Amino acid sequence: MAFTVICAGSLAATAQTVVDSTAIKLDDVVVWGSTNRKEIVPAQRLIGAELEALSSSSVGDAIRYFSGVQLKDYGGVGGLKTVDVRSMGTNHMGVFYDGIQLGNAQNGQVDLSKFSLDNVESISLYNGQKSDILQSAKDYAAAGVIYIRTRRPQFAEGKNYNVRASLKAGSFGVINPSFLWEQKWSARLNSSFNTEYLTATGKYKFRYRRVLSDGSTAWDTTAIRQNGDMEAFRLEGGLFGRLNDGVWNAKVYYYTSNKGIPGAIVNNVWKTSQRQWDHNFFAQGQMKKSWGRYELMLNGKFAWDYLHYLSPDTTSLYINNVFRQTEAYISVANHYSLCDQWDVAVTADYQFNALNADLANFVYPKRHTFLWAAASTFEWGRFKAMGNVIGTHAFDVTDVHRAQCVGKLTPALFLSFQPVSAITLRAYYKQSFRQPTFNDLYYTDIGNISLEPEFATQYNVGATYQKRFGQSWHFEGKVDAYFNKVDNKIVAIPKGSGQYRWMMMNIGKVKILGVDVSAGTEWNLLKDWTLNLTLNYTYQRARDYTDPTDNDPASGTWGGQIAYIPWHSGSVVGNLRYKRWMLNYSFIYVGERYHNSANIRQNHEEPWYTHDVKVGWNIQSLSLSLEINNLLNQQYDVVLNYPMPGRNWKCIVKYGF
Numbered sequence: 114m115a116f117t118v119i120c121a122g123s124l125a126a127t128a129q130t131v132v133d134s135t136a137i138k139l140d141d142v143v144v145w146g147s148t149n150r151k152e153i154v155p156a157q158r159l160i161g162a163e164l165e166a167l168s169s170s171s172v173g174d175a176i177r178y179f180s181g182v183q184l185k186d187y188g189g190v191g192g193l194k195t196v197d198v199r200s201m202g203t204n205h206m207g208v209f210y211d212g213i214q215l216g217n218a219q220n221g222q223v224d225l226s227k228f229s230l231d232n233v234e235s236i237s238l239y240n241g242q243k244s245d246i247l248q249s250a251k252d253y254a255a256a257g258v259i260y261i262r263t264r265r266p267q268f269a270e271g272k273n274y275n276v277r278a279s280l281k282a283g284s285f286g287v288i289n290p291s292f293l294w295e296q297k298w299s300a301r302l303n304s305s306f307n308t309e310y311l312t313a314t315g316k317y318k319f320r321y322r323r324v325l326s327d328g329s330t331a332w333d334t335t336a337i338r339q340n341g342d343m344e345a346f347r348l349e350g351g352l353f354g355r356l357n358d359g360v361w362n363a364k365v366y367y368y369t370s371n372k373g374i375p376g377a378i379v380n381n382v383w384k385t386s387q388r389q390w391d392h393n394f395f396a397q398g399q400m401k402k403s404w405g406r407y408e409l410m411l412n413g414k415f416a417w418d419y420l421h422y423l424s425p426d427t428t429s430l431y432i433n434n435v436f437r438q439t440e441a442y443i444s445v446a447n448h449y450s451l452c453d454q455w456d457v458a459v460t461a462d463y464q465f466n467a468l469n470a471d472l473a474n475f476v477y478p479k480r481h482t483f484l485w486a487a488a489s490t491f492e493w494g495r496f497k498a499m500g501n502v503i504g505t506h507a508f509d510v511t512d513v514h515r516a517q518c519v520g521k522l523t524p525a526l527f528l529s530f531q532p533v534s535a536i537t538l539r540a541y542y543k544q545s546f547r548q549p550t551f552n553d554l555y556y557t558d559i560g561n562i563s564l565e566p567e568f569a570t571q572y573n574v575g576a577t578y579q580k581r582f583g584q585s586w587h588f589e590g591k592v593d594a595y596f597n598k599v600d601n602k603i604v605a606i607p608k609g610s611g612q613y614r615w616m617m618m619n620i621g622k623v624k625i626l627g628v629d630v631s632a633g634t635e636w637n638l639l640k641d642w643t644l645n646l647t648l649n650y651t652y653q654r655a656r657d658y659t660d661p662t663d664n665d666p667a668s669g670t671w672g673g674q675i676a677y678i679p680w681h682s683g684s685v686v687g688n689l690r691y692k693r694w695m696l697n698y699s700f701i702y703v704g705e706r707y708h709n710s711a712n713i714r715q716n717h718e719e720p721w722y723t724h725d726v727k728v729g730w731n732i733q734s735l736s737l738s739l740e741i742n743n744l745l746n747q748q749y750d751v752v753l754n755y756p757m758p759g760r761n762w763k764c765i766v767k768y769g770f
Contacts, residue, residue, distance in 0.1 A: 152244040153499055153529040153539055155577060155591065156237040156260075157631065157649075164230055166688050166697040168725035168740040170281070170289075170763075172236060172261055173225030177701055178684045179238045180629040180649035183677065184225075186751040188758065190285055190313040191343035191372045194226040198257045199240065200625045200655035200678050201569050201597055204547045207255030211263055211364055213397045213414050214251050216440050218466035218480060221550040227368055227393065231279065231291045232307040232349060234264045240593070240629075241527065241543050241571060244499060247401075247410050247448040250462040250484035254503045254523070256545040256569045263364075265353060266295035266303040273297040276770055283740075283763030285341070286314030293769075301355045308348045315341025319756040320748045321378060338756065339384040343372030359402030368393040377754035386426055392419040395440075406451075412444040437469040454493060460486045472557045476511035482548075483507070495531040500524070507548055511555065519566060521546055537577045545569050553603055553617045561617045568600045590632040597625040604659070620659055623675055627653040643690045650683035657710035670710035677752070679704040679720070695729040695738075708753040721749030729765075736767045 157179045159167070169175040173194030177184050183197045195203045204221035207214050215223045237243075237260040242253060252258060268275065274296050281289035291309035298304060315338065322333040351364040369392045376385030395416035402409050417439055424432040446460040462484040469477055488501035502524045509516040525543035532538065549564040575593035582588070602621020633647045655678040657670050664671040674680065681704035689696045702722045709716040724745055729738035739762065746760040 153497055153527040154239060154241050154244060154541060154573075154575075156239050156243065158235060158237045160235040163645075163688070164233065164236065166695060166727060166729075167686070167699060168697070168727050168742050168763075169230060171226045171230060172228040172233065172259075175230060175236055176225070176238065176259065178647075178649065178686060178699065180631050180651045180683070181240065181627070181653075182238070182651075183679075183682070184751070185677065186755075186757065187375075188751070188755045189315045189317075189338065189341040189343075189375055190287060190311070191226060191315070191341070191345065191370065192375075192755070193224050195222045196225060196259065198238070199571075199595060199597055199627060200623065200653055200675065201256050201571075201599055202547075202567070202602070204550070204567070205256040205545065205569050205599075207251065207258045209252070209258060209260045210366075211261070211362070211397070212399050213249075213412050213442070214255075216416065216442075216464075216466070217418070217438070218440065218551050219420075219436060219438055219468055220552045221547070227345075227370075227391075228261060229291075229309055229311075229347060231309055232263050232293065232305075233261060235262045236260070237262070240595070241541050241573065242525070244490075244527070246456050246458045246488050246490050246499070247408055247446050248460070249410075249412055249444040249446055250460045250486040250503060251444070251464075253460070253486040253488065253501055253525070254484055254505060254545060256543070256547075256571065263349070263351070264293075264305065264307075266297065266305050268295075268297050268303075277767060278769070279765065279767040281763055281765045284761035285317050285758070286312070287763065288312050303353045305351045305353070306349075309346070311343070311345045313341075313343055315343060315373065315375070317341075317758040317761065319759060321756055322748075336383050338375055338758075340373035340386065341375045343370060345370035345372070356400075356402055358404070359400065361398070361400040363396075363398040365396045366394065375755070378756065379754055385424075387422070387424045389423075390419075390421040392417075394418075406449055408448040410444075410446040410448075412442070412446075414440070414442040416440040416442075435471050439465075439467045441465045454491060456490045458486075458488045460484075460488075466551075468551045468555075474557050476513050476555050478551050478555050479510045480548075480551075481508055481510075497529045499527040503545075505546070505548075509554070514562070516562065519548065521566065535578055535580045537579075538574075539576070540574045541571070542573075543571045545571075549603055549617070559605075559617065564603060564617060565601050565619045567603055567619075567621075570598045570600075572596045585637045586634065588632070588634045591630070593629045595625075595627050595629070597623075597627075599623040599625075602659070622658045623655060624658055625653060625655040627651060627655075641692050645686075645688040647686045648683070649685075650681075652681055653678055654680065659710075668711050668713065673710040673712040674707055675710050676708050677706055677718075679706040693731055695727075695731075697727040697729075699725045699727075701725075703751075718750070718753065721747060721751075723747055723749075734768060734770055736765075738765045739763070740765070 159175055167175055176182055181199045185195045187193045196206055197203050198206055208223045217223055239258045277293040279291050289311045294306045296304045317338050319338055320335045323331040346369050348367045354361045371390050374387040374389055376387055397414035400411045420436045422434050442464045444462040448458040450456045464482040466480040483506045486501055486503045490499045504522050506520045508518040523544040527541040529537055529539040546566040546568045548566055553564055554560045554562050573593055573595040577591045579589040600622055601619045602623055603617055604621040605617055630650045636644045638644055655675045657673050657675050661671055663669045683702050685700040687698045704720045706718050707716045708718055723743045725742045726744055727740040741762050743760050749757055
């Protein structure tokens with residue numbers, strides 16, 4: 114049977130279902146899925162119809178509905194979107210695209226707005242790590258992971274191809290056509306080709322109001338957001354093959370964009386002239402094959418990224434810089450099942466990164482990173498454990514020096530116990546760290562080559578309750594309490610007497626205490642009626658303990674909630690289906706927070722919320738939908754001085770054959 118990647122406890126009758134799946138070919142039947150197995154740390158997932166129903170156009174929009182997630186959104190159609198999970202920082206999160214990590218050695222941030230949902234099949238979020246023992250060392254090394262899985266070709270009986278065209282149009286001058294072609298070439302080989310184009314003016318009305326600390330209004334005006342136009346093109350192709358007792362896939366991805374950067378509204382400046390050009394390319398492949406109890410997984414990737422940033426304003430600071438990144442990556446993962454209850458794995462990764470820039474006195478850094486991981490899983494009845502240790506060894510080479518090699522070992526232990534069939538208890542402990550980025554170390558007049566890695570330690574206890582009541586009602590609830598600690602946090606501090614020069618330093622320390630709660634239910638109400646409800650809630654107390662002397666009640670940061678982390682946040686999603694009709698409602702709430710660790714009135718940010726509604730109708734080949742976002746026209750900022758759009762709409766037409 115051509116199937117790989119199963120944990121030791123995969124045959125447990127009470128297992129939860131994992132949907133990170135692999136195609137299986139059994140003569141003339143293709144089965145999509147994986148064997149049931151119990152996850153020690155269950156994922157939060159959006160799959161198929163759930164993703165389709167949300168009023169979201171990019172991966173960044175969709176993951177807002179996960180608990181524990183803070184998304185920094187700078188507004189507009191093409192605004193930068195980065196994710197922070199459980200307040201550990203963007204750079205501690207690994208974002209994986211079809212099983213291989215998306216990287217950015219320059220600043221460590223992955224812009225999720227670049228990844229459209231048009232060709233995405235599922236999005237999964239794991240805190241800690243996923244429970245599969247056969248995974249790359251980079252999977253093991255991340256403090257948390259987001260897995261983006263693109264669509265795999267599936268063919269109805271007697272069909273050898275699928276073709277789908279779609280068109281989205283809406284507010285801000287959005288025109289967004291896309292095209293998908295899937296082909297079955299033989300019983301062992303399928304292909305997929307997907308392309309998408311997006312253009313928008315990016316102009317939207319907003320009301321901007323700022324209240325001073327004494328309660329008076331500094332300004333209250335209505336304006337139109339300028340310089341938010343963009344044009345983007347994405348091209349993606351993939352091959353999917355089957356081996357004897359194995360599978361393989363290969364993917365090529367290209368993205369290019371030309372967009373304005375609206376910029377922050379400060380000093381009564383309502384329009385900026387900054388622009389950015391991006392060209393991103395990668396080619397990657399993966400093979401999985403088994404020989405009895407032994408399994409092998411090979412990953413490989415080459416990536417090239419180009420970024421051109423222009424700020425033509427000579428009255429402040431003229432900037433015209435080009436950055437080019439190159440990345441090469443290879444991973445070998447080995448898994449052996451010693452017996453039905455005990456599995457072991459050893460993984461080794463190598464990654465090369467290089468950055469070129471036209472900055473003055475730039476040192477052209479190159480980084481060699483070697484990672485290895487040793488892991489084991491054991492299951493005995495209702496108890497399951499997974500432990501691993503990761504070794505990371507990295508050294509940088511520049512035109513002026515060779516940096517000292519950095520070597521670190523980080524352990525992790527995950528436990529789960531199922532006292533009764535409906536309840537699963539879990540706990541884990543994990544250490545991880547992240548290397549300083551090239552910008553942290555080498556950016557001209559800002560970087561600090563003496564920076565140490567940033568460490569994160571995670572403790573988590575949680576429980577899951579899952580039960581089906583007859584054929585008409587299913588309920589699942591999860592609760593997790595956690596404590597995270599980040600040491601040696603890399604922060605920017607003023608250099609010299611002026612505020613225009615900065616230096617990166619290892620002086621940060623953050624402690625995070627939080628609770629994530631999620632619940633989901635499905636009702637089969639009447640004939641042809643189905644209702645799904647999902648609720649997510651997060652409480653976080655994320656405090657800055659960087660400098661104990663900075664404790665002035667009027668301006669100090671010691672013990673303050675860190676920037677942009679709300680104490681309370683959550684979401685509600687409801688989906689009602691009747692025959693060919695669908696109605697989806699989603700609500701997102703982000704509570705009060707501060708835009709600085711000095712928790713004083715002038716840094717306070719009001720709560721914000723949005724209501725989104727989407728209605729759709731479909732027949733076999735055609736689907737039509739209309740979405741209205743921010744239904745109540747809430748005026749808000751996710752990031753200070755970057756106003757978000759008010760009420761807006763989008764029409765979507767899809768046709769396939």
